[in-house]
Amino acid sequence: MKEARINELYFRDFDKPLSRDRRDFLKKLGNGIIIIFSIGELGILNGCSFGKGGEEDDFNAYLRIKEDGRVDCFTGKIEMGQGVITSIAQVLAEELDVPLSQVDMIMGDTEICPYDAGTWGSMTTRFFDPVLRAAAAEARMVLIELAAEHLKVDKEQLKAAEGVVFLTSDPKKKVDYATLTKGKKIVRKPSGEAHQKTPDEFRIIGKPVISLDAEIKVRGVAKYSGDIRLPGMKYARIKRPPSHGSKLVSMDGSAIEGMEGVELFQDGDFIFVLHDNPENAGQAIARVKAEWEVPESKANDQTIFDYIKKTATDAEVFEEGGNLETGRSQADVVVEEEYFDGYKAHASIETHTATAEFKDGKLTMWASSQTPFGTRQAISDTFKIPLDKVHMKQIFLGGGFGGKIYNQQAIEAARIAIMTQKPVQLIWTRQEEFMYDMFRSAAVMKAMSGVDKNGKMTMWEYDIYCAGSRGCNLFYEVPNNRTRTLNKEGLHPFGTGAWRAPGNSTTTFARESHIDITAHRAGIDPVEFRLNNMKEPRMKRTLELAAKTFGWEPGVTPSGRGVGVALGFDAGTYVAIIAQVEVDKNTGKVQPVRIVCAQDMGQVVNPHGAAIQTEGGITMGLGYALSEDVVFDWGKVNTSNFDDYEITRFATTPVIEAVFIDDMNSAPQGGGEPAIICVGGAIANAVFDACGARVFQVPITPERILAALEI
Amino acid sequence: MKKTIQFTFNNKPTTLEVEDNQTLLWVIRTSLNMTGTKYGCGFGHCGSCTVLVDKEPTRTCLTMADFVEGKNVLTIEGLARNGELHPVQKAFVEHDALQCGFCTPGMIVNAIGLLYRNPEPTRQEIIDGMHENLCRCGSYGRILDAIQSASKEMKGGKWL
Numbered sequence: 001m002k003e004a005r006i007n008e009l010y011f012r013d014f015d016k017p018l019s020r021d022r023r024d025f026l027k028k029l030g031n032g033i034i035i036i037f038s039i040g041e042l043g044i045l046n047g048c049s050f051g052k053g054g055e056e057d058d059f060n061a062y063l064r065i066k067e068d069g070r071v072d073c074f075t076g077k078i079e080m081g082q083g084v085i086t087s088i089a090q091v092l093a094e095e096l097d098v099p100l101s102q103v104d105m106i107m108g109d110t111e112i113c114p115y116d117a118g119t120w121g122s123m124t125t126r127f128f129d130p131v132l133r134a135a136a137a138e139a140r141m142v143l144i145e146l147a148a149e150h151l152k153v154d155k156e157q158l159k160a161a162e163g164v165v166f167l168t169s170d171p172k173k174k175v176d177y178a179t180l181t182k183g184k185k186i187v188r189k190p191s192g193e194a195h196q197k198t199p200d201e202f203r204i205i206g207k208p209v210i211s212l213d214a215e216i217k218v219r220g221v222a223k224y225s226g227d228i229r230l231p232g233m234k235y236a237r238i239k240r241p242p243s244h245g246s247k248l249v250s251m252d253g254s255a256i257e258g259m260e261g262v263e264l265f266q267d268g269d270f271i272f273v274l275h276d277n278p279e280n281a282g283q284a285i286a287r288v289k290a291e292w293e294v295p296e297s298k299a300n301d302q303t304i305f306d307y308i309k310k311t312a313t314d315a316e317v318f319e320e321g322g323n324l325e326t327g328r329s330q331a332d333v334v335v336e337e338e339y340f341d342g343y344k345a346h347a348s349i350e351t352h353t354a355t356a357e358f359k360d361g362k363l364t365m366w367a368s369s370q371t372p373f374g375t376r377q378a379i380s381d382t383f384k385i386p387l388d389k390v391h392m393k394q395i396f397l398g399g400g401f402g403g404k405i406y407n408q409q410a411i412e413a414a415r416i417a418i419m420t421q422k423p424v425q426l427i428w429t430r431q432e433e434f435m436y437d438m439f440r441s442a443a444v445m446k447a448m449s450g451v452d453k454n455g456k457m458t459m460w461e462y463d464i465y466c467a468g469s470r471g472c473n474l475f476y477e478v479p480n481n482r483t484r485t486l487n488k489e490g491l492h493p494f495g496t497g498a499w500r501a502p503g504n505s506t507t508t509f510a511r512e513s514h515i516d517i518t519a520h521r522a523g524i525d526p527v528e529f530r531l532n533n534m535k536e537p538r539m540k541r542t543l544e545l546a547a548k549t550f551g552w553e554p555g556v557t558p559s560g561r562g563v564g565v566a567l568g569f570d571a572g573t574y575v576a577i578i579a580q581v582e583v584d585k586n587t588g589k590v591q592p593v594r595i596v597c598a599q600d601m602g603q604v605v606n607p608h609g610a611a612i613q614t615e616g617g618i619t620m621g622l623g624y625a626l627s628e629d630v631v632f633d634w635g636k637v638n639t640s641n642f643d644d645y646e647i648t649r650f651a652t653t654p655v656i657e658a659v660f661i662d663d664m665n666s667a668p669q670g671g672g673e674p675a676i677i678c679v680g681g682a683i684a685n686a687v688f689d690a691c692g693a694r695v696f697q698v699p700i701t702p703e704r705i706l707a708a709l710e711i
Numbered sequence: 712m713k714k715t716i717q718f719t720f721n722n723k724p725t726t727l728e729v730e731d732n733q734t735l736l737w738v739i740r741t742s743l744n745m746t747g748t749k750y751g752c753g754f755g756h757c758g759s760c761t762v763l764v765d766k767e768p769t770r771t772c773l774t775m776a777d778f779v780e781g782k783n784v785l786t787i788e789g790l791a792r793n794g795e796l797h798p799v800q801k802a803f804v805e806h807d808a809l810q811c812g813f814c815t816p817g818m819i820v821n822a823i824g825l826l827y828r829n830p831e832p833t834r835q836e837i838i839d840g841m842h843e844n845l846c847r848c849g850s851y852g853r854i855l856d857a858i859q860s861a862s863k864e865m866k867g868g869k870w871l
Binding site: 080081082083210211213214215217218219220221222223224226227229277278279280283347348349350351396397398399400401427429430608612615616617618619620641642643647648649650651653655656 | 730732733734737741744745746747748749750751752753754756757759786787788791796800801803804805807809810811812813814815816819837838839841842844845846847848849850851852853854855
């Protein structure tokens with residue numbers, strides 16, 4: 001899938017998995033019991049069959065029970081710290097009745113895994129789990145049928161557990177999966193007839209499980225793309241312009257003549273060096289002189305918001321109801337404000353990296369990519385290599401957060417490998433990472449709300465510039481409302497893209513700040529105000545759980561306690577965060593003390609993993625809420641390292657409590673992204689409650705707090 | 712200019728030819744082919760490249776290779792003994808104190824260095840001692856818990 005298409009979808013709410021292609025992988029597979037299934041075919045859950053009987057090409061995932069009884073699960077998903085290597089294995093082990101330790105996850109290899117649109121959008125659990133369960137149940141049914149033949153008993157008398165099928169009345173009469181599988185090749189699709197476990201039968205789903213990849217990671221032996229070593233491999237460094245949109249005027253490589261082992265290459269604006277040693281490559285590229293024509297600046301990090309308001313004129317109504325004029329006339333209090341969010345970087349600790357080898361017309365690559373299949377397609381398109389001559393290999397990612405959907409580094413590494421016919425490794429420096437990141441967009445939100453004498457909202461008008469509509473369906477009950485998005489193609493001075501729950505942190509910050517201001521102006525407790533105006537019952541119960549867990553005591557802001565609430569909806573999950581902060585009124589410094597996050601994510605497959613994702617989202621979210629901002633002058637990104645881009649540290653991290661609505665009977669929803677969306681709003685509201693400073697822009701820096709206190 | 716250095720690397724006497732402008736980070740990652748020590752920022756801001764040099768947590772991206780002449784260098788790969796995980800590694804697994812795992816080697820090594828200096832740190836002392844190690848996935852709380860529980864496990868100088 002193309003990056004542009006991912007962007008288009010990712011900034012919205014979507015409720016189904018995306019395209020698949022048809023390839024016959026089965027020829028490559030050895031013996032075993034193989035169940036093929038499609039993440040797109042949610043119909044099988046309802047007992048529908050595939051309808052194309054006999055064809056084995058319409059699938060995008062499969063599992064195989066091997067002749068030794070171990071189980072391979074093949075998926076195009078990748079592991080970047082979000083924990084699906086564990087949660088998928090858990091689901092499979094549960095439904096197939098094998099020990100978790102018997103499952104091997106084979107992920108993101110484009111030659112042996114079926115097509116996948118990419119690991120993003122908190123889709124894995126939502127869309128993968130239900131079909132994987134159906135497939136595993138099918139496999140268990142096949143095994144029980146085989147066991148019935150083997151043991152010469154009726155299959156109704158048999159039961160499976162821990163990789164063994166046994167006679168219910170005489171458990172000593174048994175046969176293991178390995179014996180049943182030996183010498184066989186059985187390929188099936190889920191028929192929908194196999195019994196799937198009900199939550200009361202679960203022994204693995206819903207139980208805390210330690211991440212399966214934890215041990216290799218603490219030993220330092222988990223492989224990331226920069227850890228690959230190929231015989232004769234060279235390290236590449238590329239000459240970068242000072243600014244996006246620059247054009248090369250001249251290049252002078254004379255200063256590197258005589259540097260041992262350095263090779264310099266040029267293809268138009270693309271200049272790079274190779275060396276056996278990455279540092280020598282770095283020293284060489286620094287000596288190459290290049291002059292560039294730099295485009296004129298149209299905006300910088302201070303003026304970007306006016307520029308956006310002026311430029312983003314393509315308006316689209318996202319949601320509308322009633323009549324805004326009516327709402328305004330019914331209001332006792334009308335509140336109108338603007339909110340701002342600067343560009344944010346993904347800032348994974350692993351920079352974009354790719355190792356590539358071009359041999360006999362085939363490109364093999366290990367790339368830190370959230371979209372191995374999309375990257376394969378892009379390389380195939382760019383270099384006119386047939387798709388089956390590009391092979392992306394399985395590799396761990398050192399963080400992604402949406403930033404590794406975009407793989408400029410993979411295209412660059414492929415270009416170098418093809419041009420030089422040498423195995424190469426390209427590791428972006430931290431400065432390159434900050435320059436070529438596809439940033440979370442700067443944005444402006446204009447909000448107007450009206451509330452009547454009874455504390456009921458009568459109107460909600462919301463214009464979102466450059467942050468999309470994801471999570472923006474109103475869950476508050478407001479009869480007269482309109483939400484619009486305003487954009488303009490090519491507005492930004494550099495690349496922008498999907499950043500964990502795209503756009504939703506930005507719009508949730510603005511909406512929840514505005515709701516808080518409205519509650520304050522109406523003189524009503526912020527939790528009570530939200531409950532009074534709530535439309536969505538699942539949002540309501542999530543807020544109630546958060547308030548109960550936190551021990552919320554009603555009060556009118558600013559109460560001096562430093563407590564703030566924010567609500568949001570993302571990837572099918574309802575989120576309520578209550579934050580407590582301390583604010584030093586002399587310095588403006590904010591210390592988060594405690595954050596409670598309640599979520600309704602339906603069935604929680606791995607509560608432990610879900611808690612970790614929640615903690616991670618909140619911790620990352622504190623960065624955009626309090627300190628992260630990209631400094632730039634048009635295409636020149638001045639932010640270059642972690643000393644001028646302050647992400648959350650140990651000392652900033654508060655006590656975090658993650659609680660979940662217990663609903664094992666409903667469908668699982670997103671877990672990797674949702675929690676982060678409420679952090680900015682909750683912190684903004686807690687800061688106001690602590691000291692009366694209302695800050696309309698994230699990050700909520702000490703300077704902005706002190707400025708707000710002076711007003 | 713090339714020069715030959717001798718040092719102990721992961722408990723083995725090692726002789727190596729290095730350039731005098733090479734950092735320890737890339738010597739470890741390339742010449743010694745131990746890739747658990749990570750490049751994260753190149754300026755000592757993130758801590759992913761930390762190893763122990765004579766028990767002192769050291770940012771290898773800022774340390775020249777010849778600095779370790781005659782010294783004892785321990786990387787993440789050298790912590791386990793006969794395959795058994797170091798108590799800090801074990802505690803990281805038990806507390807699931809990691810996600811993507813990229814900062815993890817630096818976190819663990821830095822924590823062990825901290826425990827050498829201060830075997831029974833308070834929570835605040837751990838926060839202060841780990842301040843320059845960054846984790847984007849947000850595992851800080853669990854890492855603190857892991858280090859605290861490892862320090863209890865190691866009481867009496869076990870493994871130190």
